[in-house]
Amino acid sequence: MHLENNIQLFTAKDLETDQEVRWCPGCGDYAILNSVQKILPELGRSKNEFVFISGIGCSSRFPYYMDTYGLHSIHGRAASVATGLKLTRPKLSVWVITGDGDSLSIGGNHFIHTLRRNPDMNILLFNNQIYGLTKGQFSPTSEIGKITKSSPIGSVDSPFNPLALSLGANATFIARTMDRDAKHQQEMYRRAYYHKGTSLVEIYQNCNVFNDGAFEVFTDKSQKPLTALFLENNQPLLFDEGRKGIILDGLKPKLVATEDVSINDLFVHDEGDKTKAFILTQFFDEEEFPRPFGVIYVSKEKATFDDLMNLQIESTEIADKAKAFKELLYSKNYWEKK
């Protein structure tokens, strides 16, 4: 009812608020904020149609720095608040800002259930593999053996593989990106926005204070070619500047030198193929495989939760509600006392 048809143009600058950004200098969150601010004006919507909803954690301060609608909720619950809003205001563009502690620990339940229901919204998961706001405890994505304040002789907690978890929860869009690559990030956010359904983007985000360099192996220019694999739909899986590739032996991925195989034998990325997506999410524990970045899986088949629910409401909508309500009250046997 409040959405206007005529789009009001705005720029990235217009998205800045009067609130001072309070992340630590050098934090990866800045780059993410910039990238989101960069792409929003390109999406053909007015500023008032965007809503950012966050939980608790460093990343969850994000809404305060966006001059859109924003709600900073409680720990782990952003996806639930966002679901209630999206169901009842389906035209809004709803973004959930969350972290590894927020969504994979305390909010794990809402995370998986939101993905399975598939409301049309975008979840940006800032994964820094640490609890930053509470000053440095291991998180559900920290590696085994991690030394932190709460694990002084090493964590014995096995970490989540967030994308495998999401796929297991029947997510319809999963992607991975990194704070150090603005262009790639922006592409992922755009793709997330245009996907109808819940889009999950896992962002490798450096916490330079409590977990500096956690992702350096993927982001550092010299190591990146060997460790990061940038996915392109319908393109063979290549890395190390094309020198290396991956083939599928049945369902088993294998590393090969490209000179040893024909280009036609390589594993070709297919965003719509869930089996291949599953294989790609498993490039996680095995160190020999590079870490995939990009859109790993998209399914356009599943209807969105907000569409389904609103369809039920619209298809049964009662024109004269007051009249129908009266009939409802008198629908059971009633009697007159004279």
Added chain:
Amino acid sequence: MSTHSIIELENVVIKFAGDSGDGVQLTGNQLAETNALFGNDISTFPDFPAEIRAPIGTIPGVSGFQLHFSSQPVLTPGDKYDVLVALNAAALKTNIKQLKPGGILIVNSEGFDSKNLRLAKIEESENPLINGSLDAFKVFQIELTKLTKLAVKPFALGNKDAERCKNMYVLGLVYWLYNRGIDNTIAFLTRQFKKNEVIANANIAALKAGYYYGETTEIFLEKYLVKAADTTKGLYRSINGNQATAFGLLGASIRANLPLFLGTYPITPASDILHELSKHKGYNVYSFQAEDEIAGVCAAIGASYGGSIGVTTSSGPGIALKTEAIGLATMLELPLVICNIQRGGPSTGLPTKTEQADLLQALYGRNGECPIVVIAACSPSNCYEMAYLAVKIALEHTVPVMFLSDGYIANGAEPWLIQDLETMPPILPKYISSNIANAKYQPYLRDENLVRSIAIPGSVGLEHRIGGLEKENITGNISYDPLNHELMVKIRAEKVAMVANTLPLQTFENGNETSKILIIGWGSTYGAITQAVSELQNEGIDVAQIHIKYINPLPKNIGELIQPFDKILVAELNNGQLINLIRANHLKDAKGINKIQGQPFQIIEIKEAIKQAL
């Protein structure tokens, strides 16, 4: 024709008890409905077993339905039974203590064979049908299964299906005994089994056979008549508390012209509100069955943020989980209705039994200084009005409102003088629309009632951020300023206190400030207390009665009403909760009447406690 004499009675309390698979609830509901349609005033109390499928024939498997019907106004389902219908030994064992001496006991004698006695843990030699322990009652033994099977023989049903008709046989007999027609139940059975005509007809045959059994045999020498009650004129229907709650919420949504969003998770005894509301999507009702209690309330907050009416329903354990989110709604100053259909606690407690032990949780059960509005319904039908008002207060004051009901009134039914929507007060939500916003929107700017105006996401030019961190007054920006925090805590408290300005003043239900003693109650104890007080007054004992519906804030004149009394009693189904409020706020040496047995008060218990205190 019948030669039985007809004896007129003022009222009857009847209890049906049997195995949970015996259709006891349906039988009781039918008798209640038929009597209500006839014009009796009624009150019902279903008593469910805690287990879904407890072993057949055992004590935990006993299901009961109590009905009080009368030619006088009825306020409770009654203390003791005039009639007990016991379908097996376990049902008799569980209920016989409540049967009045001289009362009518109808038993299915086949429910007392060796097996049933063993299941009910009764020694063969202690069989109550033969050991003389029932001599104080008028006992009618009927071979119910055999007679029922005979009656439905023409329909060639399987053994089980045939046996299932026995509740209708016994209902037919009761209809005859209380001089009621069977047409309403025939119509019901025809509707209920419209897809299976054979079953419908078999049940109807059993019903008729039971009726004629009374007519043709000589086992009953007399039958009874309870005349129509002389209650307020108008159109009535029967309603239970959960239905009334659902209708109240729905009515408020229609009246406010806003979508209703129910974010909830199934829990006994609140789930029926979800069941009812999920039938009514066409009224713009979003029913969201979430993955847990927390998601339910958080989604409701999200919907409120979007300009819908956010509601969450639960019982004590679920409310405990929602606590942090209720604090968030308090900080955001968004409307939110939280329905707590209380049950016995703590922890899982007594899921199917009633209690009023969540009052202090409702008032104080959150971190930080976090007052919310708390109101309580006092009877099944009153849930309609109170749920409606919960929405009205939440929307007009941008606050969370806790609506308290409990298992007793949630499942209990009574006639309801239907309140049409036009007769309910209007609801005026506090939203600001986009076009007036030339100046910068200040989310925490307040009106004279300290209520903020809400800008719904999507509105042009009103972009803003809110959250659970402390807000700066007016702007809503994050603020850690010490004085600002104190100011905001006081503002939020004052805002809730100011709701009292719009509430009706408290009145005496009975007596006045010159009475010798004052009894105070809240919530579902209304019926028992009111009945007890009016009986005492008839006996010449001058008792004043106050029944509180608005607990936070309390009505403004409550202190004034309480001050003159030296003797004050507070009756609650808990270990003493409201009493603390009365003692602390009004410095009165109030005494408690407390019961914590998972059961409502009996009238006699209240009467005796008052007499003792005099």
